[in-house]
Amino acid sequence: MRRRPSNSAIPLILAAGIAIPYIQGCKPTNTKTVITGDAASKVYVAPGQHDEFYNFVSGGFSGQMSVYGLPSGRLLRDIPVFSVDPENGWGYSEETKPMLMTTHGFIPWDDSHHVEASMSNGVPDGKYMFINGNNTPRVAMIDLKTFRTSSIIEIPNSAGNHSSPFITPNSEYLVAGTRFSIPMGTDAERDVPIETYKETFKSTVSFVKPDTATGTMAIAFQIKTPAVDFDLAHAGKGPSDGWFFFSTYNTEKAHDLLEVNASQRDKDFIMAVNWKKAEQYAKEGKGKMIAGKHYMNHYDESTHTATSKVTEQVLQLDPAELADLLYFMPCPKSPHGCDVDPTGEFIVGSGKLAATLPVFSFAKMQQAIANKDFEGDYNGIPVLKYESVLQGEVKKPGLGPLHTEFDNNGFAYSSMFVSSEIVKWNVKTLEVVDRVPTYYSIGHLCVPGGDSKQPWGKYVIAYNKITKDRYLPTGPELTQSAQLYSIDGPKMELLLDFPTTGEPHYAQALPADLVKNKSTKFFKIEENKHPYVTKGEKEAKVVREGNKVHVYMTCIRSHFAPDNIEGVKLGDEVYFHVTNLEQDWDVPHGFAVKGAPTAELLIMPGETQTLKWVPQSVGVKPFYCTDFCSALHQEMQGYIRVSPAGSNVPLTANTKSPDAGL
Numbered sequence: 001m002r003r004r005p006s007n008s009a010i011p012l013i014l015a016a017g018i019a020i021p022y023i024q025g026c027k028p029t030n031t032k033t034v035i036t037g038d039a040a041s042k043v044y045v046a047p048g049q050h051d052e053f054y055n056f057v058s059g060g061f062s063g064q065m066s067v068y069g070l071p072s073g074r075l076l077r078d079i080p081v082f083s084v085d086p087e088n089g090w091g092y093s094e095e096t097k098p099m100l101m102t103t104h105g106f107i108p109w110d111d112s113h114h115v116e117a118s119m120s121n122g123v124p125d126g127k128y129m130f131i132n133g134n135n136t137p138r139v140a141m142i143d144l145k146t147f148r149t150s151s152i153i154e155i156p157n158s159a160g161n162h163s164s165p166f167i168t169p170n171s172e173y174l175v176a177g178t179r180f181s182i183p184m185g186t187d188a189e190r191d192v193p194i195e196t197y198k199e200t201f202k203s204t205v206s207f208v209k210p211d212t213a214t215g216t217m218a219i220a221f222q223i224k225t226p227a228v229d230f231d232l233a234h235a236g237k238g239p240s241d242g243w244f245f246f247s248t249y250n251t252e253k254a255h256d257l258l259e260v261n262a263s264q265r266d267k268d269f270i271m272a273v274n275w276k277k278a279e280q281y282a283k284e285g286k287g288k289m290i291a292g293k294h295y296m297n298h299y300d301e302s303t304h305t306a307t308s309k310v311t312e313q314v315l316q317l318d319p320a321e322l323a324d325l326l327y328f329m330p331c332p333k334s335p336h337g338c339d340v341d342p343t344g345e346f347i348v349g350s351g352k353l354a355a356t357l358p359v360f361s362f363a364k365m366q367q368a369i370a371n372k373d374f375e376g377d378y379n380g381i382p383v384l385k386y387e388s389v390l391q392g393e394v395k396k397p398g399l400g401p402l403h404t405e406f407d408n409n410g411f412a413y414s415s416m417f418v419s420s421e422i423v424k425w426n427v428k429t430l431e432v433v434d435r436v437p438t439y440y441s442i443g444h445l446c447v448p449g450g451d452s453k454q455p456w457g458k459y460v461i462a463y464n465k466i467t468k469d470r471y472l473p474t475g476p477e478l479t480q481s482a483q484l485y486s487i488d489g490p491k492m493e494l495l496l497d498f499p500t501t502g503e504p505h506y507a508q509a510l511p512a513d514l515v516k517n518k519s520t521k522f523f524k525i526e527e528n529k530h531p532y533v534t535k536g537e538k539e540a541k542v543v544r545e546g547n548k549v550h551v552y553m554t555c556i557r558s559h560f561a562p563d564n565i566e567g568v569k570l571g572d573e574v575y576f577h578v579t580n581l582e583q584d585w586d587v588p589h590g591f592a593v594k595g596a597p598t599a600e601l602l603i604m605p606g607e608t609q610t611l612k613w614v615p616q617s618v619g620v621k622p623f624y625c626t627d628f629c630s631a632l633h634q635e636m637q638g639y640i641r642v643s644p645a646g647s648n649v650p651l652t653a654n655t656k657s658p659d660a661g662l
């Protein structure tokens, strides 16, 4: 969601007759920044000192995940996930290309909204981060030992993987709910007039099983649902462990002008899924295997190579045939966020067009299910009575509530997009206790551990859509940004603004101690199982196989072996398989060759990466190291000679290195 600010909010007159200034976010009236004297000292991390938290932030339409230190807001790393990245060859090297393969081919981009942390006992464990791709429905798993994407799975029978990848308390499942309803099945079943939406379109929510031992994922099952649009989700915990909650909109089933037509009903739904039951049905063989072709891509750290597996089918469960899987709780009005408090008893729906924040009780929901306290059904799925499941409403919280996070003292923090503020309220009494402006139009927010059983608290971070006038201008596009607030005291206190890479959506923040000591420093060269590894300079060589030339190359400060290559001809495909022989922390070497239509390689110590190059002209072409690795970095270079097709220059490789004994 990206909105441009204007000085006057444009009111949207809804069918219900209420004017809601929703199209544009409005600036808070008091835009003066009130910073108290000691704010600077609270975010100052002295040179050479470490931050206290890692903040993992989705990059929106950059398709990346960025990592910042908190409280300083310093950018530590951009991790390419669904995007190619010339800085490190992600998506360009032969080894990483399979990571971006899908049933639609090679897709080097996506729109990433939600970062979720792997959990043990309901608390982030610092092992993995997960992130969704909206446009080509995918979920990625990022290994926090290497800060690299270890696998990406495509979600079949989905379109717009937005309510994803939220996780269960022991990382049993990640969910992936489709944002768009679509016709599914055979080609004939999918080729239907859009007007037949109400009869022919369906939705699904998928349950993806992550394997934290191998860093891979597989789809355990998916549930077919009525054609509603899923927006967000969160798992139950504690008493509600075993359930999952999804916000829905467009229960009107509009297929055009959704802006108006999907805002007709005064309530949509929170969908409650009994996933333990679904798991049991799946185990008992009560689902059906249906068409659902999808890619599962995994980067293996021992071969330093990604491979793709393609699966044709997926196990689908049909709630029309299987009882007690799904229930709908009415929720005013086009709910966006769907958040569960640390006790697991309360579920907060953020009706973005509503003037209240409804808080549902899990105990009341269970009671209502037991009593069959239904107001009816929606496409065969029981709809519980609003009054029976409601704990209460937070009255007049602000305009345009989107998302809620929690601290460890019984307070909730909700973001208000339209009124640009964070509102703090008491989860028991439902009373608003504090509010602070954000600059501007906050989307998501994050408290460290704020969607877990035991939030670490301390800060709330706002992720804003608009920064007009907050930073030096940079042409038509201004930076996106985050803002850090202290929540230690009774009043929230703004401490810091920091620009972000891409448009930030959801984020996770973890204490640095959970992550930092596990960092991989380098890969052991003796454990390198890459098929084209070169484990020492003595093994460096060039091998011709037809028109393919394989260069087995090594690099170490400050030379390549071989560094003079001849006998390559036009029409050849050259594969530079470059192994970095260094066995020390933070000594990558780069590799680039003149005229290569691709990015450099950036090879970590002990790793092998491959650059494919099809020379286009005759001559002697230089190659060199791109990463300033030593005082003799500028000497780390070599030549490859390209001769005309049909030339009889013999294939040779020169390795004049003391290390090679030559």
Ligand code: RUQ
Binding pocket: 001, 113, 114, 162, 232, 336, 402, 403, 442, 443, 444, 505, 506
């Ligand atoms: S969303 S700004 Cu795509 Cu998570 Cu609410």
Ligand code: CUA
Binding pocket: 556, 557, 558, 588, 589, 590, 625, 626, 627, 628, 629, 630, 633, 634, 636
């Ligand atoms: Cu190696 Cu510069």
